[in-house]
Amino acid sequence: MHANLSLDRRALLRASTLLGAGAALPSGLLAHSLAPLRPDRRTKRVVLIAFAGGVRTRETFGTPANVPSLRQMADEGVLYTNVATSNLGHFGATMSIFTGISEPRGIRENARGNDPTLFEYLRKGLALPKQDVWVTTTGGAQQVNYSYSLHPEYGVKYGANILDGDGIFNKEFKDLLNDWGMPQPVEARERALLDRLRRGVGGGEDAAREAEQLARVEDYILGELSRGTTDISGAAAGDRKALRLARNLLSLFKPRMLGVVLQNADVAHGSFNAYSEVVRQNDAAIGELMTAIREDEELRDSTAVLVVPEFGRDRDLNSRRGLDHGDGSDDLRRVSCVAWGPDFKSGVESGRDQRVIDVVGTVCDVFGTEAPLAKGGRLQGLYA
Amino acid sequence: MRPPSTPPSPALLLQDGQDPRTRAAAARALDARSLRAVFMDLVGRPPRRAEAQEWLGRGRGELLDDLLGSEEFWAHWWHEQLYYFLLIDNFRPRTRAAKEVPTKLAEGRLHYRDALHQAALTPTFDLRNPGADTFVTVVMEQFCGVVVQDRASELEIGKVAYEGGKGRFLGTTAENQADVIRICVEHRDASRHFLAREHQRLLRRDLERKQLRKDAGRLHRDPWAYLALVREWLLSEAYDERLAALVPKSNSLFVRCLFVDLLDRLPEDDELEPMRNALDGLADSRPLRSVVVRLLLESGRAAVPAKAAIEDPTRWIGQQFPRFLGREATPEELRVFVTAFHEEGCEPSTILYALLSHSEYQSY
Numbered sequence: 143m144h145a146n147l148s149l150d151r152r153a154l155l156r157a158s159t160l161l162g163a164g165a166a167l168p169s170g171l172l173a174h175s176l177a178p179l180r181p182d183r184r185t186k187r188v189v190l191i192a193f194a195g196g197v198r199t200r201e202t203f204g205t206p207a208n209v210p211s212l213r214q215m216a217d218e219g220v221l222y223t224n225v226a227t228s229n230l231g232h233f234g235a236t237m238s239i240f241t242g243i244s245e246p247r248g249i250r251e252n253a254r255g256n257d258p259t260l261f262e263y264l265r266k267g268l269a270l271p272k273q274d275v276w277v278t279t280t281g282g283a284q285q286v287n288y289s290y291s292l293h294p295e296y297g298v299k300y301g302a303n304i305l306d307g308d309g310i311f312n313k314e315f316k317d318l319l320n321d322w323g324m325p326q327p328v329e330a331r332e333r334a335l336l337d338r339l340r341r342g343v344g345g346g347e348d349a350a351r352e353a354e355q356l357a358r359v360e361d362y363i364l365g366e367l368s369r370g371t372t373d374i375s376g377a378a379a380g381d382r383k384a385l386r387l388a389r390n391l392l393s394l395f396k397p398r399m400l401g402v403v404l405q406n407a408d409v410a411h412g413s414f415n416a417y418s419e420v421v422r423q424n425d426a427a428i429g430e431l432m433t434a435i436r437e438d439e440e441l442r443d444s445t446a447v448l449v450v451p452e453f454g455r456d457r458d459l460n461s462r463r464g465l466d467h468g469d470g471s472d473d474l475r476r477v478s479c480v481a482w483g484p485d486f487k488s489g490v491e492s493g494r495d496q497r498v499i500d501v502v503g504t505v506c507d508v509f510g511t512e513a514p515l516a517k518g519g520r521l522q523g524l525y526a
Numbered sequence: 527m528r529p530p531s532t533p534p535s536p537a538l539l540l541q542d543g544q545d546p547r548t549r550a551a552a553a554r555a556l557d558a559r560s561l562r563a564v565f566m567d568l569v570g571r572p573p574r575r576a577e578a579q580e581w582l583g584r585g586r587g588e589l590l591d592d593l594l595g596s597e598e599f600w601a602h603w604w605h606e607q608l609y610y611f612l613l614i615d616n617f618r619p620r621t622r623a624a625k626e627v628p629t630k631l632a633e634g635r636l637h638y639r640d641a642l643h644q645a646a647l648t649p650t651f652d653l654r655n656p657g658a659d660t661f662v663t664v665v666m667e668q669f670c671g672v673v674v675q676d677r678a679s680e681l682e683i684g685k686v687a688y689e690g691g692k693g694r695f696l697g698t699t700a701e702n703q704a705d706v707i708r709i710c711v712e713h714r715d716a717s718r719h720f721l722a723r724e725h726q727r728l729l730r731r732d733l734e735r736k737q738l739r740k741d742a743g744r745l746h747r748d749p750w751a752y753l754a755l756v757r758e759w760l761l762s763e764a765y766d767e768r769l770a771a772l773v774p775k776s777n778s779l780f781v782r783c784l785f786v787d788l789l790d791r792l793p794e795d796d797e798l799e800p801m802r803n804a805l806d807g808l809a810d811s812r813p814l815r816s817v818v819v820r821l822l823l824e825s826g827r828a829a830v831p832a833k834a835a836i837e838d839p840t841r842w843i844g845q846q847f848p849r850f851l852g853r854e855a856t857p858e859e860l861r862v863f864v865t866a867f868h869e870e871g872c873e874p875s876t877i878l879y880a881l882l883s884h885s886e887y888q889s890y
Contacts, residue, residue, distance in 0.1 A: 229659075230675070231660070231663065246673050246674070246675040246676075248664075248667040248668065249655070249660060249663055249664050249667060250610075250611060250612050250655075250664055250667070250668055251667070252610075252612065277809075279807075282612075282615075282803065282806060282807065283612070283614075283803075283806040283807075284612070286806065286807070286808065286809040288809075289809030289810075290809070301809060301810070302809065303808075303809065303810070304807075304808060304809035304810075305807060305808060306806070306807030306808070307807075308807070309803045309804055309806055309807025310803075310804045310807040310808070310814070312800070312803070312804075314796075314799070314800040314803075315800040315801070315803065315804045317800075318796075318797065318800045318801065319821065322821050322822070322825045322827075323821070323824055323825055323826075325817055325820035325821050325824055326824070328820075331871050332871060332876060335866055335869065335871065335872055335876060336876065336879065336880050336883075338862065338866060339862065339863060339866055339876075339877070339880035340880055340884060341862075342858070342859050342862030342863060342866075343859055343880070343881070343884050343886060344886065352885075353883075356810075356812050356813045356816065357813070357816075359810075359813040360813035360814070360816055360817055363813060363814060363817065364817065411656035411657050411660070412656060460657060464656075464657075466656070466657035466658065466659055466660070467657075467659065467660075468657065468658065468659025468660070468685070
């Protein structure tokens with residue numbers, strides 16, 4: 143049985159408290175001890191950061207002072223400097239990173255796609271439990287659609303857990319909870335009673351089992367609300383929350399797959415300076431995530447991290463001294479992708495043609511599975 | 527195209543057609559579930575207790591006549607449209623004109639197309655969709671249902687017009703941002719796209735293509751026909767089938783239902799928005815919905831009776847099933863709940879929590 147599934151709620155709450163206090167999580171308390179899914183690889187986990195919102199290479203690897211953390215990752219990993227994107231709007235372009243298919247999607251479309259996502263490929267192909275696949279986001283309602291597709295052979299039963307940092311861990315919601323009275327965790331005795339009642343209303347054992355799994359997420363959220371994520375404010379606050387959550391989830395659950403979707407760089411429409419600050423802040427937050435990985439005995443030699451924007455931005459400033467995304471220039475259509483991990487080459491810069499839709503096939507390959515419906519290839523020259 | 531200068535009277539709009547199936551559906555008595563569903567679909571909340579007593583057993587057509595076109599109906603409709611455009615939170619239009627939209631719709635001073643036009647003219651719509659490329663793309667996509675990548679030249683013309691240049695955009699001359707909006711709002715495709723998404727919103731299925739073409743043509747000629755079309759839809763066999771199956775509540779609807787069911791009032795904006803945003807932040811919002819249920823139950827603001835005050839637990843529990851789930855409890859459910867109720871540690875709030883956090887309450 144999967145270790146997470148046998149975890150009792152009190153243990154999770156204890157662990158959450160420890161994490162909140164900054165203490166190291168007792169090894170193995172929550173996370174399960176994993177073997178690599180491919181015997182020829184050391185990678186057990188992948189963190190995929192969609193540095194979305196429209197980020198040009200000029201402000202990242204073209205301005206190394208903005209991105210010391212990404213630069214260090216590139217120095218220790220592989221940097222792809224010629225990665226093609228499609229201008230499908232933020233939602234569609236980011237979706238393409240996860241599906242490996244460039245299909246037009248409405249900019250404000252708020253619906254699931256028909257193409258399976260990376261998370262579905264991994265969960266179905268590797269029989270991963272839901273607790274092993276998480277995504278943190280910052281873009282609100284639209285981005286939860288990355289969890290799973292409507293594809294009849296995949297879909298909700300292979301979906302990822304998605305948490306939108308800014309949507310949940312914000313001052314307004316926390317104030318509301320405090321005003322109404324923060325709910326207390328349900329005691330074991332009442333929990334048993336509730337399980338019995340739930341079994342009594344249709345559903346049977348499945349309903350009770352599902353309720354128990356949902357209760358673990360509920361406890362995690364309540365625990366997270368008492369940590370500092372809610373208090374993050376200022377430039378790129380939403381993105382930094384998503385990265386903070388990713389860091390906490392990685393420490394707490396040590397999932398196989400952790401996606402992070404950023405978005406705040408789109409402030410560039412109105413201000414180049416604000417956009418540059420978002421790039422710097424996000425790099426710093428990525429650096430904190432990397433530090434957490436490097437300092438964790440179990441994670442440091444078993445975790446791969448990939449960072450890729452969904453597209454860049456226009457070549458020239460607009461009339462507001464900002465940067466839109468629609469001129470078709472190479473600044474918009476070509477981005478840089480960095481890949482860092484125990485099985486990857488170190489200190490390599492590649493200018494070969496790649497596409498953002500190659501990421502899905504690459505991650506699946508790292509884990510030893512496939513993305514049969516994705517239309518991208520793989521990042522070439524990656525492995526040491 | 528110019529719409530009629532004044533709306534036809536609601537009575538004229540909403541009178542029953544000659545189709546005997548429609549007349550039969552209009553006369554069909556409302557049970558607890560269909561009553562809750564019609565309220566939720568049309569005004570975004572379940573009936574309050576007094577309303578449930580008033581409407582239970584009466585005809586569906588009569589209820590439609592009461593709700594359709596009311597200010598509450600339009601307020602809910604407006605809320606749903608703003609959500610469709612993702613004009614929420616900081617982007618929610620807060621101008622007086624925007625706030626008056628539901629009232630003006632109810633009074634017949636605006637029709638639906640005018641209202642959508644106003645949404646696109648709000649400053650927050652502009653802020654939400656910054657820059658020519660994003661703005662023109664969104665207007666084309668959200669109003670006309672266009673796949674912009676297939677109409678790249680129209681997008682480029684629209685962008686030129688947005689910046690003050692002149693061009694032939696979607697068949698009409700445009701030379702500024704306002705023209706781009708107006709052309710999309712009044713485009714024939716916009717009537718079709720609007721009806722298609724409204725049908726999906728209300729009936730949870732696509733409108734059959736031929737019927738869509740016919741209805742869209744009617745709506746395009748006469749935007750005041752919207753209410754009559756909705757009435758026809760809600761008296762159709764398709765709506766009967768939708769009522770026969772449970773469909774998921776949106777997060778917004780879940781919060782509104784919970785407030786009405788537990789507090790007999792709707793949430794204020796500053797209550798609804800943080801809750802909805804938080805729920806929207808999860809691909810599977812059930813764990814947080816459960817937190818919200820407990821939040822209300824434990825707040826002391828919900829009218830939850832003391833255990834000692836419940837003289838007949840079987841009757842009290844039996845009342846909660848139709849109240850929250852729109853159906854009677856089965857004998858077995860009743861047995862399980864009543865047995866649990868008598869156990870030490872089981873409070874009335876435990877019973878309510880079990881029902882309100884159950885998957886059946888997540889749908890309607």
